[in-house]
Amino acid sequence: MAVALPAAAHIYKYTDANGNTAYSNQPPDGTAAQTVELPPLNSVGLQQPAAPAAPAAATPVASKATSANDGALYSTLELTDIPTQEALRANNGTFTVGVKLEPRLQRQHLLRLVLDGVPYGQPSNVPRLQLVNIDRGDHTLGVQVLAGDQVVQQSPIVPFTLQRVHKPVSHP
Template structure:
């Protein structure tokens, strides 16, 4: 069986170089060969043309410094939601959650990382609901980054908000 498979594979790989013949052997089994056997009626096998796909070299992204253009974003939408921007956020213990709106969905190796006042906050993760804990009262800035390892893939616009919480002396 293995020589037959090898012959078929070779015949498909080199259709211009060899023909394939189908016949019935002495035991009544259907067999294939690249040469018609002596004394046996063999039918030539017509093979359809092979499918082929031309490989294309990947296109290099434009050099930002050379073209002056920003690189194309991986995500069409990346923004923080669930944050009031015109009024104070009431969080008596300084704990609240924000949501990340992202389209298309977060891709395989990418993670979310929050930036609170331009500094990484918490551990990166892949869940679009992020919790902030014990945030001081006052005005803060918040953004979310999509990262791959230590590399920033994309960053959301920065949102400025104010936390209002009970002050305990």
């Protein structure tokens, strides 16, 4: 029995024009980049349901919040690397978060952050996303799965506090 495996994707790490570390699935033009070695992806075979579904007449009506998660494409969609019990320290307001996603991201989907309820940054197929020059203080962060411009699933929103050095402005 032959199994077709997808070609390995390459991830490139480089320093952008502002001196920030950035990651991309394509090498940047005119900028030196190094290939990032990623661990092999886990895969799980399709599992059969444990019991048959109850008849429609016996199923209670779901609330709007529950129905939004019914038929979710990803059984796990959450942010990682965000401390919730203590402040996140990022002296220049720049930090990276991870996305835990199961099963792995489908080819037609992209990930986009939602910072304080507003879409943030460019959609990406890389499960490491960078935030740049974020103000200190309390924030919320989530991640969306996009199909084109449409949100197909969103992670729970995570509150966090960003701590960064405040440099007083000297007046002459």
